[in-house]
Amino acid sequence: xxxxxxxxxxxxxxxxxxxxxxxxxxxxxxxxxxxxxxxxxxxxxxxxxxxxxxxxxxxxxxxxxxxxxxxxxxxxxxxxxxxxxxxxxxxxxxxxxxxxxxxxxxxxxxxxxxxxxxxxxxxxxxxxxxxxxxxxxxxxxxxxxxxxxxxxxxxxxxxxxxxxxxxxxxxxxxxxxxxxxxxxxxxxxxxxxxxxxxxxxxxxxxxxxxxxxx
Amino acid sequence: xxxxxxxxxxxxxxxxxxxxxxxxxxxxxxxxxxxxxxxxxxxxxxxxxxxxxxxxxxxxxxxxxxxxxxxxxxxxxxxxxxxxxxxxxxxxxxxxxxxxxxxxxxxxxxxxxxxxxxxxxxxxxxxxxxxxxxxxxxxxxxxxxxxxxxxxxxxxxxxxxxxxxxxxxxxxxxxxxxxxxxxxxxxxxxxxxxxxxxxxxxxxxxxxxxxxxxxxxxxxxxxxxxxxxxxxxxxxxxxxxxxxxxxxxxxxxxxxxxxxxxxxxxxxxxxxxxxxxxxxxxxxxxxxxxxxxxxxxxxxxxxxxxxxxxxxxxxxxxxxxxxxxxxxxxxxxxxxxxxxxxxxxxxxxxxxxxxxxxxxxxxxxxxxxxxxxxxxxxxxxxxxxxx
Numbered sequence: 001x002x003x004x005x006x007x008x009x010x011x012x013x014x015x016x017x018x019x020x021x022x023x024x025x026x027x028x029x030x031x032x033x034x035x036x037x038x039x040x041x042x043x044x045x046x047x048x049x050x051x052x053x054x055x056x057x058x059x060x061x062x063x064x065x066x067x068x069x070x071x072x073x074x075x076x077x078x079x080x081x082x083x084x085x086x087x088x089x090x091x092x093x094x095x096x097x098x099x100x101x102x103x104x105x106x107x108x109x110x111x112x113x114x115x116x117x118x119x120x121x122x123x124x125x126x127x128x129x130x131x132x133x134x135x136x137x138x139x140x141x142x143x144x145x146x147x148x149x150x151x152x153x154x155x156x157x158x159x160x161x162x163x164x165x166x167x168x169x170x171x172x173x174x175x176x177x178x179x180x181x182x183x184x185x186x187x188x189x190x191x192x193x194x195x196x197x198x199x200x201x202x203x204x205x206x207x208x209x210x211x212x213x214x
Numbered sequence: 215x216x217x218x219x220x221x222x223x224x225x226x227x228x229x230x231x232x233x234x235x236x237x238x239x240x241x242x243x244x245x246x247x248x249x250x251x252x253x254x255x256x257x258x259x260x261x262x263x264x265x266x267x268x269x270x271x272x273x274x275x276x277x278x279x280x281x282x283x284x285x286x287x288x289x290x291x292x293x294x295x296x297x298x299x300x301x302x303x304x305x306x307x308x309x310x311x312x313x314x315x316x317x318x319x320x321x322x323x324x325x326x327x328x329x330x331x332x333x334x335x336x337x338x339x340x341x342x343x344x345x346x347x348x349x350x351x352x353x354x355x356x357x358x359x360x361x362x363x364x365x366x367x368x369x370x371x372x373x374x375x376x377x378x379x380x381x382x383x384x385x386x387x388x389x390x391x392x393x394x395x396x397x398x399x400x401x402x403x404x405x406x407x408x409x410x411x412x413x414x415x416x417x418x419x420x421x422x423x424x425x426x427x428x429x430x431x432x433x434x435x436x437x438x439x440x441x442x443x444x445x446x447x448x449x450x451x452x453x454x455x456x457x458x459x460x461x462x463x464x465x466x467x468x469x470x471x472x473x474x475x476x477x478x479x480x481x482x483x484x485x486x487x488x489x490x491x492x493x494x495x496x497x498x499x500x501x502x503x504x505x506x507x508x509x510x511x512x513x514x515x516x517x518x519x520x521x522x523x524x525x526x527x528x529x530x531x532x533x534x535x536x537x538x539x540x541x542x543x544x545x546x547x548x549x550x551x552x553x554x555x556x557x558x559x560x561x562x563x564x565x566x567x568x569x570x571x572x573x574x575x576x577x578x579x580x581x582x583x584x585x586x587x588x589x590x591x592x593x594x595x596x597x598x599x600x601x
Binding site for chain 1: 521554561566572
């Protein structure tokens, strides 16, 4: 009996303290003047006029917000058709100030590339046209004899061409393709749930990218 | 490349698919018991059933009588809100509000006006899109057409005009309300038929449905006329009914005020809306498509160049990649990985190719019908899609 009367107020005390005290303490600005003072922040430097030169300073442009991705509605120079008046206007501007806007499109030479950003390295199409009819026949013969040894990559190294050319010119026999597919399927079955989910998400991300959603 | 429907833009969830329904066909030879005059005409075998004066009509009509239009305040308000000409009578506007789902009799519903209006709207929108964005692929062209004058967009327009639907269509409701019901199954191809492909019956057989056949055989928006493909019959009927009012108003303006007035109305209510065409694109192999484009047009092959980067070893890096053909920059994209940034740059370059526009004020062929028009100068005509 005594224990119960003692314990009941104690539990109520605990409850009330939890209700009244917030988890994070914060102080509000109770008056208008304090709120205004608290929200008064100096403008960013990019909004202010340049102080580098003595008054009167030269005119300058403030880019705020800064430059963002170009709109696809802006057509690049070489995409303009021949009868578009913008083409002549840009050409005239480029002739007037070649250093500011880059010279008119011409043959790229190594010294011209110097002012361009560095090229990225990725597998891309480099047309060589170095294969003859006999090469193709030889490629097909090797692929049919032993598709395991003469894989796409092995043939592309041997004939100095891209693997895509090999897959077009000398496709593997159907049973070999089936065997490869089964092998890949067996490998996929060994994946755990995390890896499977990650692969699915990657595919979904690529689809979103192609729809322009990310 | 595929086009994304404007109604399926992000955030709008797809509706659950309901069970397929059969296509209701309009009976073209249905006899018209009612007639345009308010005096009921006796039919041969119904002579004994002519109602006496003061007696109620023997059967309830599906839509309000045309003469009631003059007493409706809603209808007069709608007429003046749309700034319609005095030449367009209120009775015509009342008829534009009666959809075939409420009243199947084509002498009293808006089917004929809506068909006339839809041809006028689609003609003006199509010529505008073709002249303004001459390089659009056909899929994107169809989706742009749908974004301007599809049933969903026109339903939105009529909602913004302040058109309200009657709770249930009938003789006694205000003629200023839209008369429609969704109980009649999906309304597909009910207006003036519409070509139903023979292969729609063979649901499970593979059939190639190419773009050229869509141009020739299918509806104005490249859709096959097929009731089974309607996902949400209620929403479909709602949009079709509300859009049929907009089409019927355009048809009424054309028949009462002429071609010029109809064109002005379409320009100010439908073509004045903004559509972001760059969000309609869905690419499949953008890098390859851009390489093919450069090869076709005789440009140097595209090369990705890293313009700037930040935080390469951090959790959230940003790469800015530009695509160059020789010294000319084609596009730019930024992403948290090098590969994505390159693909985005390719997509932006392709979009800027497809979205080429000769200018904001393009002349369309129907401008030549005006008196004293300047001589026609041929617009830019593109050779076609890349892949």
